[in-house]
Amino acid sequence: MSFSNFAKRINLLNENVVDLVLQKAGSEPNVISLAGGTPPFPIPDQTWNELVAKAKDNPKYSQYSHDVLGDPDLRKLVASDLIKELGYSVKPEEILITVGSSSALFSCFLTFINPGDEVIFFSPGYPGNIAQIILAGGRIKYVNLHEEKEWDMDFELINQAINDRTKLIIFSEPSNPTGRVFSLETKSQLLKIAKKKNLIIIADETYRSLVYKDTIFKSTMTLKNAKQTSILIRSFSKDFSMSGFRLGYIYARKDFIQKLEAVHIAMNICPPTISQELAKLMFLQKGKAYKGYANGYDKRREIMCERLDRLNKFFNYFRPMGGFSIFVKYHKKMNSMNFFEYLLRKVKVAVMPGIAFGPGGEGHFRITFAASIEKINKAFDRIEKL
Amino acid sequence: MSFSNFAKRINLLNENVVDLVLQKAGSEPNVISLAGGTPPFPIPDQTWNELVAKAKDNPKYSQYSHDVLGDPDLRKLVASDLIKELGYSVKPEEILITVGSSSALFSCFLTFINPGDEVIFFSPGYPGNIAQIILAGGRIKYVNLHEEKEWDMDFELINQAINDRTKLIIFSEPSNPTGRVFSLETKSQLLKIAKKKNLIIIADETYRSLVYKDTIFKSTMTLKNAKQTSILIRSFSKDFSMSGFRLGYIYARKDFIQKLEAVHIAMNICPPTISQELAKLMFLQKGKAYKGYANGYDKRREIMCERLDRLNKFFNYFRPMGGFSIFVKYHKKMNSMNFFEYLLRKVKVAVMPGIAFGPGGEGHFRITFAASIEKINKAFDRIEKL
Numbered sequence: 080m081s082f083s084n085f086a087k088r089i090n091l092l093n094e095n096v097v098d099l100v101l102q103k104a105g106s107e108p109n110v111i112s113l114a115g116g117t118p119p120f121p122i123p124d125q126t127w128n129e130l131v132a133k134a135k136d137n138p139k140y141s142q143y144s145h146d147v148l149g150d151p152d153l154r155k156l157v158a159s160d161l162i163k164e165l166g167y168s169v170k171p172e173e174i175l176i177t178v179g180s181s182s183a184l185f186s187c188f189l190t191f192i193n194p195g196d197e198v199i200f201f202s203p204g205y206p207g208n209i210a211q212i213i214l215a216g217g218r219i220k221y222v223n224l225h226e227e228k229e230w231d232m233d234f235e236l237i238n239q240a241i242n243d244r245t246k247l248i249i250f251s252e253p254s255n256p257t258g259r260v261f262s263l264e265t266k267s268q269l270l271k272i273a274k275k276k277n278l279i280i281i282a283d284e285t286y287r288s289l290v291y292k293d294t295i296f297k298s299t300m301t302l303k304n305a306k307q308t309s310i311l312i313r314s315f316s317k318d319f320s321m322s323g324f325r326l327g328y329i330y331a332r333k334d335f336i337q338k339l340e341a342v343h344i345a346m347n348i349c350p351p352t353i354s355q356e357l358a359k360l361m362f363l364q365k366g367k368a369y370k371g372y373a374n375g376y377d378k379r380r381e382i383m384c385e386r387l388d389r390l391n392k393f394f395n396y397f398r399p400m401g402g403f404s405i406f407v408k409y410h411k412k413m414n415s416m417n418f419f420e421y422l423l424r425k426v427k428v429a430v431m432p433g434i435a436f437g438p439g440g441e442g443h444f445r446i447t448f449a450a451s452i453e454k455i456n457k458a459f460d461r462i463e464k465l
Numbered sequence: 466m467s468f469s470n471f472a473k474r475i476n477l478l479n480e481n482v483v484d485l486v487l488q489k490a491g492s493e494p495n496v497i498s499l500a501g502g503t504p505p506f507p508i509p510d511q512t513w514n515e516l517v518a519k520a521k522d523n524p525k526y527s528q529y530s531h532d533v534l535g536d537p538d539l540r541k542l543v544a545s546d547l548i549k550e551l552g553y554s555v556k557p558e559e560i561l562i563t564v565g566s567s568s569a570l571f572s573c574f575l576t577f578i579n580p581g582d583e584v585i586f587f588s589p590g591y592p593g594n595i596a597q598i599i600l601a602g603g604r605i606k607y608v609n610l611h612e613e614k615e616w617d618m619d620f621e622l623i624n625q626a627i628n629d630r631t632k633l634i635i636f637s638e639p640s641n642p643t644g645r646v647f648s649l650e651t652k653s654q655l656l657k658i659a660k661k662k663n664l665i666i667i668a669d670e671t672y673r674s675l676v677y678k679d680t681i682f683k684s685t686m687t688l689k690n691a692k693q694t695s696i697l698i699r700s701f702s703k704d705f706s707m708s709g710f711r712l713g714y715i716y717a718r719k720d721f722i723q724k725l726e727a728v729h730i731a732m733n734i735c736p737p738t739i740s741q742e743l744a745k746l747m748f749l750q751k752g753k754a755y756k757g758y759a760n761g762y763d764k765r766r767e768i769m770c771e772r773l774d775r776l777n778k779f780f781n782y783f784r785p786m787g788g789f790s791i792f793v794k795y796h797k798k799m800n801s802m803n804f805f806e807y808l809l810r811k812v813k814v815a816v817m818p819g820i821a822f823g824p825g826g827e828g829h830f831r832i833t834f835a836a837s838i839e840k841i842n843k844a845f846d847r848i849e850k851l
Contacts, residue, residue: 082720084632084663086579086601089724098533098730105531117528124521131517135510142503142709145491147484178564178711181734189600193472194580210731214575215472216602246470277470323528323738325564325711334468338475344484345596348567351737352709 091213096435097206100419104429111458112429116255116403116447118320120372126360133356140356144349148340149176149328153355156362157313157328165301175336176355178347180285180314180327181207186342187281187310187329188215188247196246201232202437203406203445205251205283209437212249220245223439229397230257230406232265234272241276248273251283252299253290256436256445257406258399260296270302270309280309285327286402288318291377294400306332315354317403319361320372324354376403379448379455386459393465403449406433408442415441426461477599482821483592486805490815497844498815502641502789502833504706506758512746519742526742530735534726535562535714539741542748543699543714551687561722562741564733566671566700566713567593572728573667573696573715574601574633582632587618588823589792589831591637591669595823598635606631609825615783616643616792618651620658627662634659637669638685639676642822642831643792644785646682656688656695666695671713672788674704677763680786692718701740703789705747706758710740762789765834765841772845779851789835792819794828801827812847 097115104112134140144150154171161169177183184207192198194216200208202221212219220240224230248269253260273280282299290296300311311330316322329339380398383405387394396407407430409418415432422428422444431447433440448455483501490498520526530536540557547555563569570593578584580602586594588607598605606626610616634655639646659666668685676682686697697716702708715725769791770784782793793816795804801818808814808830817833819826834841 082718084577085724086575086577089576089727092727095727095730098727101533115529119524120527121522121524122520122527127517127521131513134508135513136507138505138507140709141506141508141707143501144709147487178568178733182564182732185732189472190475191470191472193474196472207731207734210727214728214731321527323526323530325733325735325737332468338471341475341478341481341484341596342600344481345593345600346568346571346732347564347711348593349711351711351740353739354737 088214088216092210095210096432100429100431100435103423107423107427110423110427110429111454111461113446113448113450113455113458114429114431116449117322118317118372119449119451120320120375122321122357126357126364129360130353130357134353140352142352144352144355147344147349148172149174149350150355150359153359156359161330165298169330170333173330173333173336175329175340175343176350177327177329177343178350179316179322179325180283180312182343182347183312183327183329184208184281184283185211185215186339186346187312188212188217189342190335190338191247191279192217195244197242197244199237199240199245199248200437201250202439203256203433203443204437205255206435208249217246218244221437221439224257224259226408230254230259232261232269234268237269237272241272241278245276245278247279247281249281249283251285253286253296253399253401255286255402256404256431256440257397258402258404260290260294260400263297263302266299267302270299270305273308278308281312282309283312285312285314286317287313289373289376289403290401291380291399296401300330310335315358315361319358321354321357321361324351324357326350326354326358376448379403379450379452382452383446383448383455386456390463404445404447406440406443406445409444415444418444422462426465428458428461474600474602478596481596482818486815486817486821489809493809493813496809496813496815497840497847499832499836499841499844500815500817502835503708504703504758505835505837506706506761508707508743512743512750515746516739516743520739526738528738530738530741533730533735534558535560535736536741536745539745542745547716550684555716556719559716559719559722561715561726561729562736563713563715563729564736565702565708565711566669566698568729568733569698569713569715570594570667570669571597571601572725572732573698574598574603575728576721576724577633577665578603581630583628583630585623585626585631585634586823587636588825589642589819589829590823591641592821594635603632604630607823607825610643610645612794616640616645618647618655620654623655623658627658627664631662631664633665633667635667635669637671639672639682639785639787641672641788642790642817642826643783644788644790646676646680646786649683649688652685653688656685656691659694664694667698668695669698671698671700672703673699675759675762675789676787677766677785682787686716696721701744701747705744707740707743707747710737710743712736712740712744762834765789765836765838768838769832769834769841772842776849790831790833792826792829792831795830801830804830808848812851814844814847
């Protein structure tokens with residue numbers, strides 16, 4: 080007996096391209112997949128030892144976090160980190176620890192979107208937001224980024240896209256998939272528009288610890304008065320190479336945090352206790368961990384760029400300023416789903432089709448260098464045989 | 466600058482009584498709180514050792530679960546467990562591993578409720594559902610349980626409550642807060658109504674492993690054809706005493722699971738990898754773990770009942786058949802929020818006011834025996850001084 084009575088929001092969801100691609104890539108033998116991105120670095124041995132020494136015989140580790148906003152010590156660590164970075168007062172009660180940045184983002188959309196409200200989504204942009212916005216009842220207003228200007232924002236398009244139903248602007252920085260970091264001036268201009276039009280900016284800075292040399296990244300939140308109308312989303316996934324532990328956070332005005340908290344409790348009660356304990360340990364070793372990860376990715380980025388450069392008859396791209404993927408334009412005349420299938424069939428290499436990142440991603444693919452160097456080289460050895 | 470432009474669903478949320486009570490109880494010094502319930506047993510040492518031996522130097526543990534439905538081996542273990550229990554075929558692809566039963570329940574509401582749809586909620590019932598239903602756009606139709614019949618369902622009230630907007634029926638069993646287990650006949654009658662009226666039953670069996678002697682618990686899902694129109698929610702939190710690890714699951718028809726998966730991905734991407742690895746280890750030791758926990762709680766239940774019996778001039782209650790709390794009727798003439806404040810002020814003992822569980826809970830409080838025996842006795846020593 081088939082069932083046809085799902086909620087309307089479910090019927091509005093398109094096929095999840097990311098999930099489909101990862102499944103296809105995973106189900107074929109001998110495929111080298113650079114489609115998904117998850118940090119390749121294990122938790123350091125010493126950290127495991129410290130964590131388990133604390134956890135043993137301690138019922139706290141099997142219990143809910145006693146504070147649903149998140150472990151108070153962890154929020155203090157985050158706050159003091161933000162104070163150094165942003166240069167103004169940040170209070171622990173302005174921070175909500177979440178189950179990864181996903182539940183942070185989803186909580187934002189449920190907290191601010193009424194059915195029919197519109198969200199400015201820069202394309203190519205993070206695919207996860209698309210389903211989140213639709214499930215919250217929102218409509219996505221795709222605004223293409225300016226490829227010729229290394230995927231910078233185009234304010235003419237932004238102004239055209241805003242109307243009376245517009246409620247939010249969402250973007251990730253460093254951008255997934257392009258690796259773009261925006262200038263502070265650009266963000267200041269965006270903030271001015273947001274203030275004028277009474278919009279809230281959601282700055283998803285999941286990749287903020289992966290910014291490469293010669294690029295200066297300053298958070299949207301460093302802008303004067305940004306906090307009044309902006310929400311900062313961060314994740315421990317990339318900072319501490321712990322995406323499997325599902326831990327992120329929101330920094331925002333206290334009245335926003337109180338509503339976001341109510342939504343996040345309904346969704347997940349609280350983030351995992353062990354993940355919060357791990358994050359506290361990682362904070363203490365942060366200098367080391369950070370540098371190690373960033374250096375590791377930088378080397379991989381260089382290798383991948385060098386391999387792409389050899390293939391410049393077929394591909395072009397902008398060197399990412401941050402993140403761990405490259406958004407590549409292919410010259411072959413086929414759509415990005417077909418190009419994905421073509422690469423998979425011909426050389427058994429999986430990449431993420433550009434269309435997953437919205438209409439502005441068509442004609443491209445995302446390829447990630449969050450993988451072993453051996454795997455990256457093997458994938459390109461195959462691609463060169465095309 | 467105050468902000469007044471939250472989504473309407475946010476403004477419909479009432480104050481979260483549970484959160485408020487836990488915060489009040491936590492902020493006063495020397496309070497003994499039996500208001501919240503989280504398993505008091507630590508993860509066994511040996512399990513920690515095995516887990517960390519596997520995790521060390523293994524990047525898999527810091528990464529997303531490779532299968533967003535949940536670890537395939539864990540889903541196989543769950544499926545084979547369900548086959549034994551339910552007596553029919555259960556496939557791993559009919560199981561979705563979630564971030565606790567909370568995200569499982571929230572995913573269900575988002576998947577089936579259109580704005581204005583009604584959900585039958587038995588009161589007293591699990592408070593978490595109230596915010597979840599409202600955030601999904603639903604309306605709650607409270608149906609009081611029959612206190613004189615030991616909190617059994619009242620079919621006259623159920624039939625009166627159903628109308629054209631009714632979409633779902635939700636209940637927890639063993640019930641949080643009453644500890645009630647329903648007869649298979651009662652559930653069969655409910656299922657008949659659901660089928661006739663085209664409703665979906667969500668059977669939240671989070672406490673299913675905590676059922677005390679002399680009570681037989683058979684899942685709603687054991688009923689013939691239940692699966693066509695019912696969804697089973699389970700949790701590893703109580704089964705394996707690991708609520709802080711945030712792990713639960715949904716068992717349902719494959720077409721339901723596919724939609725629920727899309728929602729859960731948008732919400733959380735995947736459950737924590739380490740929690741899934743822990744659950745697999747706990748499955749292997751299950752016989753032992755289960756028995757240990759159930760016996761531990763049974764002893765605590767006996768002690769709490771005995772302490773309550775001594776105070777039968779002030780309180781009466783039904784001995785719970787399962788779960789780890791008792792839902793107590795107090796004779797004093799005041800509402801349950803005031804009674805909570807009164808107990809807190811007079812003897813520094815915190816309990817959960819009955820109104821948190823819907824209007825059918827007024828005049829009662831929930832007190833949990835998921836605590837050390839010493840703590841339980843200390844709390845009652847104080848209450849006796851009232």
